[in-house]
Amino acid sequence: MQQEPIRRSNVERTRATRARLLAAARELFVAKGYAETGTPEIVAAANVTRGALYHHFADKQALFHAVVEQESAAVAQEIEKAAPSSMPPVDALIAGGVAFIRAMRAHGRTRLLLLDGPAVLGRAELDRIDLETGALGSLRDGLSAAMASGALPSLPLGAFTALLSAAFDRAALAVDDGADPTDYETVIAAIIDGLAAQAHAKNVEP
């Protein structure tokens, strides 16, 4: 039983190895957390050696970074599908929020993006990822549009985005932990409605 050495291009080898490592790492990081997952375990699950891992990634943290980026992009994609920029601002905001909470129910996402992510990579880096390839960008653009259209009151964009994002994050965590989604959707709706009402009030006065 001689193993014929198949000829594969380098780019294909790289693609395959990285994919196996990312898949195995995601699985284990989700199941046991970043700290409790060792690189020997990861490479065993991926059927490669530690040499391959350290060839493709600077260190364990870089591997985790890649997993998080991939996951963040996946969430963003689901949101943009559910709340395209063609929607009216406030509708898009609500639809996007619901889509976000739903997307975050995919197994392990809350742990990767909301628990281990900020601790391992730092909140600043997590925010960067979330803004550039994740859901935070959509939220900020949505809020900006809603404020411009007068549907929401004019508030400091950065703080507004950060606080709403935090609320959505916590809601996603709770729902993924088994809480009733409607409870959280009710509160979020109440918050947004309250703000919208303020915007209308302001628009009528002058």
Add this chain to the structure above:
Amino acid sequence: MQQEPIRRSNVERTRATRARLLAAARELFVAKGYAETGTPEIVAAANVTRGALYHHFADKQALFHAVVEQESAAVAQEIEKAAPSSMPPVDALIAGGVAFIRAMRAHGRTRLLLLDGPAVLGRAELDRIDLETGALGSLRDGLSAAMASGALPSLPLGAFTALLSAAFDRAALAVDDGADPTDYETVIAAIIDGLAAQAHAKNVEP
């Protein structure tokens, strides 16, 4: 130079050793994070041996747990001083929020309570600590009172508490990171005002 062996009671020895360990651990966990801080480094800074550490704490995580509990209690104390339960509900809510954000500016608190805490101990445990000895209990009681008095609309208490808490947490993080506090206070005030307006509207209708 003979070191006279001072006679100390066991409870005093324990108290002193635990205090030194907690202080040294807090300092290092804040400076380098939980994962990057080793027990050899901690005991060196505390001038004890690893034997002492493992005599008083089950493991490194238990030591971290004690640090977090201590920190959480300190924050709660500052809040209760600034927003005693004698205050009218909504005033207490605002004052408590401002006090929370200020209290969290104490060096390292955001890292301990908002970044490493949830990742190392798990969000469920962090919530338990925060509810029993921390600021979350104050917030929940405040919201409950405000809803009962009709100052805020009736919403699911658990979700309401969680989402507002998340917003306060993120505000504290941002402010501690150098953001302008007034931006965040503005948005939080807008959110609470919007909710309060809804409560008033409902109270007039029927």
Add this chain to the structure above:
DNA sequence: AAAAGATACATACAGTCTGTATGCTTACCA
């Protein structure tokens, strides 16, 4: 197409860390 070089990977190793086991010293208590 053969040599030279780069890329992908494998293996071995050094350093460090964690938790435990074991022994000694000091305080407590009957």
Add this chain to the structure above:
DNA sequence: TGGTAAGCATACAGACTGTATGTATCTTTT
């Protein structure tokens, strides 16, 4: 005052991380 338990020190086993070095496979150049 002698036995017991608590506090602490030291030594050790196992595991993990990152690096260094060696080898095979692909790519480029001439």
